[in-house]
Amino acid sequence: FGVGKTTLAQLVYNDEKVAGFFDSKAWIYVSEDFDVIKVMKAILQSVNGGVPDTNDLNLLHIKLKEELSVKKILFVLDDFWHDNYVDWTSLILPLEVGKSRSKIIITTRNQNVAKMTGTLPAYQLKELAYDDCLSVLAHHSLGRENFDGHPHLNDIGKEIVKKCKGLPLALS
Structure with missing residues (x-):
């Protein structure tokens, strides 16, 4: 059992006030098997219901940038283990288009992932007293x-x- 990282993220993701703030939401389960193309396609599927029939990362980036230029989206990257900075920047590149409007929540048990993102300090969930x-x-x-x-x-x-x-x- 975990301390509830995914459960807490689900509560935020499903909160009515939060939902009203965004045009769309995307919940992406990442796990240890990180594949930028696979994650990008999952994001696009969640955001617009369709995925281009391509494995060209640049085309996937362009499609996601188009979506983000007109939508404010809440992304949850759940169970993110992969702490390779090059792969992270490849994933996050199109997400920076809507950076001021869209938000990303990452759940991870890997502190290096939290450091690698270079954003807000990680919120550590601890065991209950x-x-x-x-x-x-x-x-x-x-x-x-x-x-x-x-x-x-x-x-x-x-x-x-x-x-x-x-x-x-x-x-x-």
């Missing part, structure tokens, strides 16, 4: 802040929280 975990568990299981109304479940809840080791996704 024991009491916070207990509160989250009570909320998910009972719809309450704590186990006060259910003392017979308190010990079970504490055991579950110990096993989850502060990982919020393990509680859900």
